[in-house]
Amino acid sequence: MSMTKLTLQIDGRSIETESGRTILEVCKENDITILTMCHLKGITDVGACRLCLVEIEGVSKLMSACTTKVADKMIIRTSTEKIKRYQRITTELFAAERNHVCSVCIANGHCELQKLAYDVKMDHIRYPYLFPQCEVDTSHPLYVLDHNRCIVCTRCVRVCAEVEGAYNWDVMNRGTNVRIISDFNTPWGESITCSDCGKCVEACPTGALWPKAVVQGQLNKAPEFISDLIEKRKMKL
Amino acid sequence: MRVRKAKKEAEISKNDPRVKFLANKIKKENYSPGSLIEILHTAQNAFGYLPLNVLQYITKALKLPPARVFSTVTFYHFFSLKSKGEHTCLVCTGTACYVKGAQAIVNELEKQFGLHSGQVTPDNKLGVAVARCIGACGIAPAVVLDDEVLAKVEPQELTQKIKSKLAAS
Numbered sequence: 001m002s003m004t005k006l007t008l009q010i011d012g013r014s015i016e017t018e019s020g021r022t023i024l025e026v027c028k029e030n031d032i033t034i035l036t037m038c039h040l041k042g043i044t045d046v047g048a049c050r051l052c053l054v055e056i057e058g059v060s061k062l063m064s065a066c067t068t069k070v071a072d073k074m075i076i077r078t079s080t081e082k083i084k085r086y087q088r089i090t091t092e093l094f095a096a097e098r099n100h101v102c103s104v105c106i107a108n109g110h111c112e113l114q115k116l117a118y119d120v121k122m123d124h125i126r127y128p129y130l131f132p133q134c135e136v137d138t139s140h141p142l143y144v145l146d147h148n149r150c151i152v153c154t155r156c157v158r159v160c161a162e163v164e165g166a167y168n169w170d171v172m173n174r175g176t177n178v179r180i181i182s183d184f185n186t187p188w189g190e191s192i193t194c195s196d197c198g199k200c201v202e203a204c205p206t207g208a209l210w211p212k213a214v215v216q217g218q219l220n221k222a223p224e225f226i227s228d229l230i231e232k233r234k235m236k237l
Numbered sequence: 238m239r240v241r242k243a244k245k246e247a248e249i250s251k252n253d254p255r256v257k258f259l260a261n262k263i264k265k266e267n268y269s270p271g272s273l274i275e276i277l278h279t280a281q282n283a284f285g286y287l288p289l290n291v292l293q294y295i296t297k298a299l300k301l302p303p304a305r306v307f308s309t310v311t312f313y314h315f316f317s318l319k320s321k322g323e324h325t326c327l328v329c330t331g332t333a334c335y336v337k338g339a340q341a342i343v344n345e346l347e348k349q350f351g352l353h354s355g356q357v358t359p360d361n362k363l364g365v366a367v368a369r370c371i372g373a374c375g376i377a378p379a380v381v382l383d384d385e386v387l388a389k390v391e392p393q394e395l396t397q398k399i400k401s402k403l404a405a406s
């Protein structure tokens with residue numbers, strides 16, 4: 001694919017870049033902050049979380065920066081009131097959909113959802129909490145999957161399939177009944193595909209996936225580790 | 238690495254005409270992973286639902302990750318993972334069985350138990366479903382009662398058999 005140079009405007013700044021990149025990539029290179037959740041550098045973007053929305057002049061609906069490619073002369077805005085309002089709504093819905101009790105969560109203080117809530121200044125939630133009945137799968141010898149804390153970003157699904165190549169995870173059902181599953185909705189410890197590598201645990205933004213060898217509040221994940229790994233895998237010795 | 242206990246999979250009977258029928262379909266689709274939905278439809282039509290051992294069989298044949306298959310099955314409302322009722326009576330209404338009187342069987346079931354296809358008795362004891370060709374046209378009209386394939390079925394004999402099953406359970 002040949003790259004052509006192009007010029008666009010983001011938040012009033014004129015920026016030069018090349019074709020083929022996403023709006024998110026270009027923003028990052030230029031230190032323009034975009035909130036993200038389902039994005040993890042190196043794995044396929046699916047545009048699932050709707051946090052990275054931007055306004056593009058001439059386009060009536062908001063577009064997700066992680067899945068929209070840049071085009072010449074695009075005029076993009078990343079932090080309008082409308083965008084902020086949507087981000088706040090999305091964050092509140094995350095919080096209301098499952099049982100996020102930060103004070104007793106293993107990831108307290110190291111959680112991307114918690115950080116997001118601070119970023120969008122979420123001081124209350126206007127939606128009723130759904131309080132769904134969620135299971136905690138402790139069958140794996142090394143790790144735990146706690147559906148109470150899952151936001152269904154599918155980072156674990158994509159990391160396991162695309163980076164580890166094990167394809168243990170996928171998503172079952174629809175709507176509020178959506179759940180992350182291993183194999184045939186098999187207990188994780190009985191999975192015939194999982195290689196126990198721990199990449200999904202590292203990639204998970206919340207306290208939904210965690211290693212058993214960690215105590216409450218001490219969980220500190222490094223999703224960048226996965227992105228680095230993807231880069232290093234392209235190296236030839 | 239973890240030491241894995243070998244998990245015994247639920248057996249799939251190679252003598253079941255429905256399994257042969259499914260195997261042929263998979264072969265016809267060239268074992269292509271892209272034909273998953275098509276093949277799931279075939280299986281659902283032949284079995285009335287998608288038993289786990291059938292899903293395992295399809296997963297292996299198409300070389301797909303199990304979670305991918307399960308995700309697809311649970312996404313579409315058309316597919317179901319459970320048979321309805323403790324006992325199930327699956328009536329084939331494919332062309333051959335239809336010609337040989339499948340409709341009379343369906344009518345008799347309705348008369349005796351008040352059940353249409355897809356329905357189950359209020360006590361969940363008996364469920365009735367219809368299938369489109371289960372690959373046993375030579376013995377038409379065919380019925381699968383629980384896991385037993387019945388040949389050249391007589392409506393009254395069938396309902397008698399069901400009644401004694403229900404009485405025994």
Ligand code: SF4
Pocket residue numbers: 159160161164166167168169193194195196197198199200201
């Ligand atoms: S531990 Fe590794 S192989 Fe197992 S589910 Fe997680 S990413 Fe996949």
Ligand code: SF4
Pocket residue numbers: 149150151152153154155156157180203204205206208209
């Ligand atoms: S388990 Fe974690 S990584 Fe996987 S979908 Fe849920 S929140 Fe995302």
Ligand code: FES
Pocket residue numbers: 035036037038039046047048049050051052053064065066067
């Ligand atoms: S980061 Fe773009 S939609 Fe989730």
Ligand code: FES
Pocket residue numbers: 329330331332333334335369370371372373374375377379
């Ligand atoms: S039509 Fe009934 S088995 Fe083929």
